[in-house]
Amino acid sequence: MGICDAVAVAKILNATLVIPYLEVNPVWQDSSSFMDIFDVDHFINVMKDDISIVKELPDDFSWSTREYYATAIRPTRIKRAPVHASANWYLENVLPVLQSNGIAAISPFSHRLSFDNLPSEIQKLRCKVNFKALVFVPHIRALGDALVHRLRYPPTESQPLITDDLTGTTDRNVKQMPQKFVVVHLRFDKDMAAHSACDFGGGKAEKLALAKYRQRIWGGRVLNSQFTDEELRSQGRCPLTPEEIGLLLAALGFDNSTRLYLASHKVYGGEARISTLRELFPKMENKKSLASSEERVLIKGKASLLAAVDYYVGMHSDIFVSASPGNMHNALVGHRTFENMKTIRPNMPLLGQLFLNKNITWSEFRQAVVEGHQNRQGQLRLRKPKQSIYTYPAPDCQPVKPSVQLIFVLIIRRNIDVLWKRF
DSSP, X not given: OHHHXXXXXXXXXXXXXXXXXXXXXXXTOOOOOHHHHXXXXXXXXXXXXXXXXXXXXXXXXXXXXHHHHHSSOOTTEEOOOOTTOXXXXXXXXXXXXXXXXXXXXXXXXXXXXXSSSXXXXXXXXXXXXXXXXXXXXXXXXXXHHHHHHHHHSOOOTTSOOOOSOTTOOOTHHHHSOOOOOEEEEOOOSXXXXXXXXXXXXXXXXXXXXXXXXHHHHHTTOOGGGGSOHXXXXXXXXXXXXXXXXXXXXXXXXXOTTOOEEEEOSSOTTTHXXXXXXXXXXXTXXXXXXXXXXXXXXXXXXXXXXXXXXXXXXXXXXXXXXXXXXXXXXXXXXXXXXXXXXXXXXXXXXXXXXXXXXXXXXXXXXXXXXXXXXXXXXXXXXXXXXXXXXXXXXXXTSOOSSTTOOOOEEEEEOTTOOEEEEEO
């Protein structure tokens, strides 16, 4: 999202964009660069008719380094760009720096461009970057294609999974019908659990451990800490646990025949925490179960590349559902909306209230879930003022297929069977 904004700002200023430097997140500790994640040549080529992009600074500006800006206040450093700044702010505050010095370095730059009151060509440019220019490096796409293929054509008991060929193609695929699968983005790592300030049933020890972690990473800047767990859940501010996402899926009609792909980083609580979800959905897979360690060697220990693989698989699934709002959720929801693909958006406040009700029966829970998600299964939602163009691309972005929208409708029957019906 920041890269899309950077292109837009460069266009507003009529400036050349240097491939952005990616900060190392204190939680993920991943130093992967733009070129490690995205196909930089494709990026530059797709945008060549819109703006000029260079991989490195020209020699005349080689002095402009992170170390240079870290040692003193520099006139070419813009460090106070407001959140969601207007185009005029950049013209009034950054353009003079460019004109005087020939260069301007803007940092920090997260969420530094408004979603509203921008020319339509700037909005469309953001869309072009997001949906056309930014593609993952070839080895990410190759691994992603292999995972998708193995989900579509799972081995039978007499045909064990062979993971030494990234294409995954075998003669049996010619006769085997492709299967559908659901991607579940389970954002339940320690970072999310701590930041939410919610109670996840681990007792005093867990509460204390998460509180210490929260203080170390964010200090006293977590607003949720001022609310009780009941208030947070009733407001939909708590991420769904693996058990809760399993109950949501079961209530919507998915059963033990459903193929799931679990997109997640390290799940807080480890395998013990997802055991219930695995019992409900024994055909659940992830990167480790589908690909060998040799195939994953290029992404091992690199949070951004691991997320890129999950994103790629998420864009090739029949259905995507996220257990918690966040950057990954927002980006995939927006991208799948642009491509007219089915996405289930959990009704977090409703689910929070349902899970607080200790006397609710399964039948009552299931009925409430089905009714509460009738309009949250991929229907097109137009962006409202202040909402992100990356989550709600309509109407700013021209859809790929504006006249034809293929969606899979879940029809829930009494026996919780799922029928996939294409209109």
